[in-house]
Amino acid sequence: MTKEYHIPVLLDTSIEGLNIQPGGIYVDLTFGGGGHSREILKHLGREGRLIAFDQDADAWENAPEDDRFTLVKHNFRYLQHFLDYLGIEKVDGVLGDLGVSSHHFDSPERGFSFRFDGALDMRMGPGIELTAADIINGYSENQLFSIFKLYGEVPSCGKLVRAILAERNNKPFRSTADLRNLAQTVAPKKDVNKFLAQVFQALRIEVNREMEVLEEVLMQMPSVIKPEGRLVVIAYHSLEDRMVKNFIRSGNFAKSQADTDLYGNRDVPFKAVTRKAVQAGDEEVKENPRARSAKLRIAEKL
Ligand SMILES: C[S@@+](CC[C@H](N)C(=O)[O-])C[C@H]1O[C@@H](n2cnc3c(N)ncnc32)[C@H](O)[C@@H]1O
Structure with a gap:
């Protein structure tokens, strides 16, 4: 069922990018068919936790039975709110695989x-x-x-x-x-x-106000992710990717130059782990054409 619902894009690289600690708390902002979530769960130990978001009722059917897993059936723009509600102060990593799933495109109605x-x-x-x-x-x-x-x-x-x-x-x-x-x-x-x-x-x-909600959720990242925690985002549209790139470089969206403090030190919440966006190889694109436009960026909280 899940394979038909959506084939996860850049699965290995994104999971490596999260640098999963077995006892850590992770967020999958875009659960979809659950391909990335299931892989995160495989890397978590008994104490680990995964909080996933999806606003689409069709995706909820794919939720795994696992007591380390919580599915939030809302827009990810409310991330901070739901973490507060769940009593979670900070998390070790956040993954966002933006846009819609293949299932959406395959559902005429x-x-x-x-x-x-x-x-x-x-x-x-x-x-x-x-x-x-x-x-x-x-x-x-x-x-x-x-x-x-x-x-x-x-x-x-x-x-x-x-x-x-x-x-x-x-x-x-x-x-x-x-x-x-x-x-x-x-x-x-x-x-x-x-x-x-x-x-x-x-x-x-x-x-779906996709640019607006992406901006809102990125702005929450500095306070949500622990120092040394990871942010991994897969974007399929150049505007989204630019937004993620600017945010990682500078902590804002308007410019890719970071603010500096009185002494000229760069005042940024994250450092890029990969200098350039990672893209799918020919083999993955051949098997899953959707991967062609994917750009993955990884950042670490300072
Ligand atoms: C590209 S798919 C994710 C696929 C998933 N990584 C997998 O492996 O199956 C994106 C999913 O995120 C959901 N989504 C997109 N924007 C959202 C938002 N702002 N809030 C909550 N869910 C969202 C969509 O409904 C869709 O199911």
Whole structure:
């Protein structure tokens, strides 16, 4: 069941990156099919603990029966809150494997994939208000332009946005097929599928506020992770990876330069363990094409 739900990406490197202490407390921010979580549990001793988050009810079915394991069925933006609730002051490592699982793309009714017809929804969890249809039917021209450009890097997205505005005046978009059919008319002929994937990705990121929640959770890392504890993040989008990279280098997102104290010492909460992002090798990409865009970064708390 789990293998079909999602094949974990960069499994060995991410687990090594966590440098798991058998008696330590770890957090998996993105439980999904539980591939990474199960591997963490294998490295933990009897005293170890793993707290995993997933906001998507489908993922909850994959939770292992293990008394060292706790699944928090909420958005990981509430990490600090739930650690307080569980009486945990600090943890030894945090893993985030961002975005959606393969299961999401394979479930037509969730609306994540242009390959199937389904409701234009894309909400990962119950607390999310706007659906993809609300955005397509309700956002202004400028708002639509920004999300397609920023989150999808959609080429000539002005054309797409104008086509959406004209179409929705006739009738609102309801299904993934409505959007796909319209987007196909403005897609570059040589790479229609890539174009559609970019359009759908942009909407998914906006629906689930993925950039916002990543920023929120990263800001919690300095107070949540113990000195010498590890932060391991796998990102699939260049904006997310840049956010993680800047955060590790400088402790903030606006710039990759760290603040310095009065004596010129760099004032940063983490040091990078790997200088560059780690990417999947050819063999892994061949077996799991999803791994192609993955960038993994490892940092240690100072
Ligand atoms: C890429 S998958 C993780 C796959 C997992 N590492 C595995 O090996 O199966 C990402 C998962 O994180 C969940 N997720 C994404 N953003 C979330 C958020 N802000 N809060 C809670 N869960 C989130 C998704 O529902 C999805 O199940």
